[in-house]
Amino acid sequence: MAGSTLEIKDLHVSIEDKEILKGVNLTIKGGEFHAIMGPNGTGKSTLASAIMGHPKYEVTQGSILLDGEDVLEMEVDERARAGLFLAMQYPSEISGVTTSDFLRSSINARRGEGNEIPLMKFIKEMDNTLDFLDIDKNMAQRYLNEGFSGGEKKRNEILQLMLMKPEIAILDEIDSGLDIDALKVVSKGINKMRNENFGCLIITHYQRLLNYVTPDYVHVMMQGKVVKSGGPELAKRLEDEGYEWLRDELGIEIVEDEETAEQNA
Amino acid sequence: MTVETKLPYDKEYIEQFSQKRQEPEWMKQLRLQAMEQAKNLPMPEPDKTKITKWNFTQFNHDFGTGEAVSLKELPAEIKDYFDQEQLPENLLIQRNQSVAFASLSEDLKAKGVIFTDIFTALKEHENLVKRYYMKDAVSVDEHRLTALHAALMNGGVFVYVPKNVEVEVPLQVMFWNENPEIAYFNHVLVVADENSSLTYVENYISHNDDEAVANIVTEVIAHNNAKISFGAVDNFAKGTTTYINRRGIAYRDATVDWALGQMNDGNTISENITNLLGDNSNSFAKTVTVGRGKQTQNITAKIVNWGKNSEGNILQHGVMKDQATNIFNGIGRIEHGASGANAQQTSRVLMLSERARGDANPILLIEEDDVMAGHAASVGRVDPLQLYYLMSRGITKAEAERLIIHGFLEPVVSQLPIESVKKQLTQVIERKVY
Numbered sequence: 001m002a003g004s005t006l007e008i009k010d011l012h013v014s015i016e017d018k019e020i021l022k023g024v025n026l027t028i029k030g031g032e033f034h035a036i037m038g039p040n041g042t043g044k045s046t047l048a049s050a051i052m053g054h055p056k057y058e059v060t061q062g063s064i065l066l067d068g069e070d071v072l073e074m075e076v077d078e079r080a081r082a083g084l085f086l087a088m089q090y091p092s093e094i095s096g097v098t099t100s101d102f103l104r105s106s107i108n109a110r111r112g113e114g115n116e117i118p119l120m121k122f123i124k125e126m127d128n129t130l131d132f133l134d135i136d137k138n139m140a141q142r143y144l145n146e147g148f149s150g151g152e153k154k155r156n157e158i159l160q161l162m163l164m165k166p167e168i169a170i171l172d173e174i175d176s177g178l179d180i181d182a183l184k185v186v187s188k189g190i191n192k193m194r195n196e197n198f199g200c201l202i203i204t205h206y207q208r209l210l211n212y213v214t215p216d217y218v219h220v221m222m223q224g225k226v227v228k229s230g231g232p233e234l235a236k237r238l239e240d241e242g243y244e245w246l247r248d249e250l251g252i253e254i255v256e257d258e259e260t261a262e263q264n265a
Numbered sequence: 266m267t268v269e270t271k272l273p274y275d276k277e278y279i280e281q282f283s284q285k286r287q288e289p290e291w292m293k294q295l296r297l298q299a300m301e302q303a304k305n306l307p308m309p310e311p312d313k314t315k316i317t318k319w320n321f322t323q324f325n326h327d328f329g330t331g332e333a334v335s336l337k338e339l340p341a342e343i344k345d346y347f348d349q350e351q352l353p354e355n356l357l358i359q360r361n362q363s364v365a366f367a368s369l370s371e372d373l374k375a376k377g378v379i380f381t382d383i384f385t386a387l388k389e390h391e392n393l394v395k396r397y398y399m400k401d402a403v404s405v406d407e408h409r410l411t412a413l414h415a416a417l418m419n420g421g422v423f424v425y426v427p428k429n430v431e432v433e434v435p436l437q438v439m440f441w442n443e444n445p446e447i448a449y450f451n452h453v454l455v456v457a458d459e460n461s462s463l464t465y466v467e468n469y470i471s472h473n474d475d476e477a478v479a480n481i482v483t484e485v486i487a488h489n490n491a492k493i494s495f496g497a498v499d500n501f502a503k504g505t506t507t508y509i510n511r512r513g514i515a516y517r518d519a520t521v522d523w524a525l526g527q528m529n530d531g532n533t534i535s536e537n538i539t540n541l542l543g544d545n546s547n548s549f550a551k552t553v554t555v556g557r558g559k560q561t562q563n564i565t566a567k568i569v570n571w572g573k574n575s576e577g578n579i580l581q582h583g584v585m586k587d588q589a590t591n592i593f594n595g596i597g598r599i600e601h602g603a604s605g606a607n608a609q610q611t612s613r614v615l616m617l618s619e620r621a622r623g624d625a626n627p628i629l630l631i632e633e634d635d636v637m638a639g640h641a642a643s644v645g646r647v648d649p650l651q652l653y654y655l656m657s658r659g660i661t662k663a664e665a666e667r668l669i670i671h672g673f674l675e676p677v678v679s680q681l682p683i684e685s686v687k688k689q690l691t692q693v694i695e696r697k698v699y
Contacts, residue, residue, distance in 0.1 A: 052657050055649050080659035092654035096672025096679075102655070105668065109659035143672070160658065 002196040003030010004067050004083055004167035006051075012061035013043075013050045020046040022224035023062065028168060031196040035210055035235060036203045038221035039243055044203045045089060047221070048172040052086040053079055066168070081110055083167030087157035087174050093145040099156065100126065100140040103163055110164060129162050132192070134185050150177040158189040169193070170201045175209035187212030207239030222252055274326060276300065279416060282326075286384050289391050295398075299405045299415035309408040309508075311534050313592045313624060314563035319506050319532055321410055324448035324478040326417055334358070334365050343441055345692075346468055348685045355380060355432075358439045361447060362420040373432060379425040380436050383452055386423035393425055397456055402484035402512040402540075410508045414450055414480045421452035424465060426491075432463035435496075435682050442471035449479040449505075457491035457519075464682045466496040468689070474504045483511040487519035489543065496524045496681045498690045503530040503558065510536050517543030517572065524680035526690045527554040527564060528697060536565040541575035541606075549578040553677040555697040556589030556621065567596035570606035570636075579610035582673055584698060585621035593625045595640065601632040608638040615673055616646050617698070670698055 006028045013021035020043045028034050036044050050057045051064055053076040064071040066082055074082060094102065103126060108116045117125075130137055133155050145153050154174055161169055171190070175183055190200065190213050202215060210218075210232065218234040219226045222243075227250055228234065238246070246252075279300055283293040308316065336344070336352055347353050355373065358366040359382060369380045379390055386394050399405050405415040422438050442449060455465055471477070479501055487493045493513070501507050507529055513521035521539050539548040550566045568577030581593045597608030608631070614623030627640035647669055655665035671678075674694055681687045 053653075055653055075662070076653055076656035077659050077661050077665075080657055086657055088654065088657070092648070092651045094651055094655070094669060094672055096675030097668050102658075102668070105660055105664065106658035109661070109664070164658065 005029045006168045007065045010062035014058045028199045030199045033200045033215045034217045035215035036219045042221045043224040048170045085166035085169040087171040089172040102144045151182040168199045172203050210235045296416045299412045303412035306409040311563040325446045355436045376430045377427040383421035414482050417450045418452045419450045424455040426457045426461040426463045428458045429460045435464040438467040440469045451481045453483040455485045457487045459488045460490045462492040464494040469499045471502045477505045479507040481509045485513040487515045489516045490518040492520040494522045498526040501529040505531040507533040513539035515546035518545045521548045523550040524677045525552040528693045533562045538567040540569045542571045544572040545574050547576040551580045551677045553674040554583045556585045556591045557587050559588045561590040563592045565594040570599040570603040574605035576607040581612040583614045585623045586617040588620045590622040596628045598630040604635040606636045610640045612642045614644040
């Protein structure tokens, strides 16, 4: 089997003593694209943050394994070096650190000491990727995310994804706030990554992105659990009919307060 | 409250000192008068820092000379401040209290630019020095330390750029203090005449961990439509108690910009005041500092808007570790009549240890209606979400912190116009933070 495998088993996650995830099970293998959909406030972003090790989220039960290794035992940076990548919904702004310096540090962190990327090779790869994603070359010299528009931040996340070449990537609402042109560019980047060694978990609120990036599996999250899984046709049905039929089918009441809990996180 | 303090040097000493340097009579009189004034003037009272126990008055003032050197013979730590491939055209090295090296390009000489040590300037350009020396910018009688400075001035530099002359290559000065005991009473006087421009960069380097005193006054004067860009890296050693006063004056349409890397290891009082006297004059005062050990620093940046449509910007960033204390005072003052003026400031302190102390005091004093003003101040720790973001790309926590700290100090580092000085400041920061 090619690529890595990320296994999430019975994952329970709390933030400030409030349980958001209530037993998530999911396995992502190299070569597979998974999409997680669901209404706001059902724990989609919490899942992404918990996998990466966001300091505010506490895993209270369950496990996350990457090729059998216990991810929950790893520091955030170790998870990244093990091959995980999270394209964040709200990337931090880091003043005084140029995007280019940050990219090089990130790439070298994965490659390890003594195996740093040669400067010219780095510049060439970065320039090519900037072009591919239709990003102004000046961005490389701007401070990381500082003063970036929403669209620029998302493109920058995809730029990092493409340069870092992780084994498993999680894209947390990479499509939010993007106009259609930017959405196409971002999708082009994600599709370029597709190969048997790369697994991807796409978290999205809308079907829109899935018109450009076709998932192999679609999962629906509600109330902190994966409540339904299927193929691309599931996303299509959700787009056409909304979540009501699913709520009815599963007998789920809408609980609005979780939305605020997640957004404040 | 003034307490009569016994000062270590008397009238006779100063007369001899002045005579030995063959100073003009007015200079000698200025010194003697200042010594009298010093006896009764109060010490400065920096906001929120008690300096009553700091030693500013007990020191060794004996004139120490440093041998002349060729640039090749300099120790590495000094050499690193300039580009070895292309030695600076305009460089002055003051070793202890005498000139060890001085060069100025023929082109600038021919245009009438003066770039020399203060004692030579007193001989060769007496009238120019007399016209500006402690007159319009810093007064002798502001407090005891300015008076002591005037009485005991024992080194420094004079820069004069004539009308309409643009100095494109930076003027660089190294104040290199090898002698662990000698007090540093350095005076720097930079004058840019109308429509002229220059970039000046100075570095203070000392190595003594023994007790010493630095009492430095710097006057920077930009006449109408002149532009001065002033950069500095201060790196006095732990034993040195420093008072450093950098004062700017900007006349009509003039610019005085500051980029100060204040990296002293000892207790420091720093005041950087710019008076925007002329209409449309402006100043951007940027300073960064790193505090470590048990040092206490009180750093004031103040810009006073007198001229209409004058614009003042202050940026102060500090990183505090160990048990260091740092007070940032940011003061924007708009005088009556300065309509259209703008006073902005930002002060931020990053705390790296539980026991460090940091304080940022923004003050706006506004006497005119039609103006803009704003301030931002914060004291905090490294943002855990920034760390998380960087670490999520595989960067270790230590390296992520390093990136954030360097980024935080970048506003001044990036402003320094000489690549080698930039690199040195980065290294000093590295050394102080880790």
